[in-house]
Amino acid sequence: MKRRSFLKGTLAGSTVAIAASAGLLAPSQVLAAWPKAAFEAKNIQDAIKGVAGTDATVASADIKIKAPDIAENGAVVPVTVSSTIAGAESIAIVIAKNGTPLAANFKLSSLAKGYVSTRVKMGKTSDVIAVVKAGGKVYSAKKEVKVTIGGCGG
Amino acid sequence: MAKTIKSRAKAKGGEVTVKALISHPMETGLRKNKKTGKNFPAHFIQEVTASANGKQVLVAEWGGAVSKNPYLSFKYNGKAGDKVTISWVDNKGEKDSATTSVR
Numbered sequence: 140m141k142r143r144s145f146l147k148g149t150l151a152g153s154t155v156a157i158a159a160s161a162g163l164l165a166p167s168q169v170l171a172a173w174p175k176a177a178f179e180a181k182n183i184q185d186a187i188k189g190v191a192g193t194d195a196t197v198a199s200a201d202i203k204i205k206a207p208d209i210a211e212n213g214a215v216v217p218v219t220v221s222s223t224i225a226g227a228e229s230i231a232i233v234i235a236k237n238g239t240p241l242a243a244n245f246k247l248s249s250l251a252k253g254y255v256s257t258r259v260k261m262g263k264t265s266d267v268i269a270v271v272k273a274g275g276k277v278y279s280a281k282k283e284v285k286v287t288i289g290g291c292g293g
Numbered sequence: 294m295a296k297t298i299k300s301r302a303k304a305k306g307g308e309v310t311v312k313a314l315i316s317h318p319m320e321t322g323l324r325k326n327k328k329t330g331k332n333f334p335a336h337f338i339q340e341v342t343a344s345a346n347g348k349q350v351l352v353a354e355w356g357g358a359v360s361k362n363p364y365l366s367f368k369y370n371g372k373a374g375d376k377v378t379i380s381w382v383d384n385k386g387e388k389d390s391a392t393t394s395v396r
Contacts, residue, residue: 173339178356190354215360234358238323242358245367251351252308256366260321260358 178241183233186241187270190231191277196270199224202280204269205256213261213286220269222253227273230255235281236265261286298391302377309371309395311343313379314364321357338363341381345371345395371395 177189184194205219220230230253231244242259253271261267266281300313315338322335341353343365350369365379373395380390 173354178354217364219366237358239356239358241356243356244354246352246354248349248351250345250348250369250371252368252370254366254368255351255353256364257353258360258364260360 174244177244179239180241181239183235183240183268186233186239187231187268187277187279190229190241190244191270191272193277196277196279199271199278199280202269202271202278204267204280204282206267206282206284208283209285209287210261211287213263213288215258216261216267216284216286217256217258218267219256220254220271222269222271222273222278224253224271224273224278227253227271229270229272231270231272232257232259233268233270234259234261234265235268237262240268296391297389298379298381300377300379300391300393302375302393302395304371304373304375304395307370307372308368309345309375309377310366310368311377311379311395312364312366313343314362315341315381315389316362317381317383319357319359319361319363323357336383336385338381338383341365341379343367343377343379345369345375345377347376347378350377 174189180186188194201224202222210216229246232242233240234242245255264285266283268281271278297316302309302311317338320333320336324333326333337357338355343351351367375395376392378392382388
């Protein structure tokens with residue numbers, strides 16, 4: 140009995156380590172594709188171009204951005220983007236007035252729905268732009284978020 | 294490695310909503326350390342991969358502008374009992390992965 144519980148204990152401890160080493164072979168290979176230039180781009184056009192391939196975006200009413208009108212803390216601004224555009228391949232979140240505007244780019248497989256939610260940092264009051272790529276076209280929508288305390292620098 | 298990912302997945306009408314919290318400093322590399330006058334070195338998650346039953350659902354590419362201890366939520370077409378795996382890699386090559394079953 141004692142031996143059994145000992146085994147259980149060691150197993151529980153080691154699963155995490157195994158999961159970490161087994162599950163991560165694939166992502167580290169994909170990592171080479173991390174679009175460094177897009178994330179380091181200093182203006183919106185370059186950032187969008189870097190992830191979507193073109194900066195010619197079409198404003199779309201099918202993209203909904205859920206973000207607070209006024210964010211008290213710019214370090215944590217919840218942003219949810221949902222799109223009803225069929226066949227969305229990627230959703231990018233761009234903060235217009237951040238030093239490097241591109242915050243995140245989500246690549247969706249055919250299984251995924253056009254919905255992502257995360258929290259981002261915002262330096263100051265700015266438009267949050269959602270860029271959705273679908274069927275070779277690039278759509279966008281924006282929403283202004285007022286920031287009372289900036290989240291960049293310290 | 295310490296456990297860094299907390300995730301939860303729930304099925305409703307053929308759609309699974311996955312929510313995950315990752316503990317990570319998400320340092321942009323631009324914040325100044327007041328004691329030394331130098332910037333804190335950049336340390337942020339660059340890529341988060343999510344898969345269900347071994348099939349890739351979503352790859353998130355992140356920059357330093359994602360908040361500290363990032364939150365991620367997404368939806369996909371699936372059902373209860375699916376195994377959802379979320380893994381991340383940061384700019385220092387650190388990584389973690391966790392699997393949860395859909396309820």
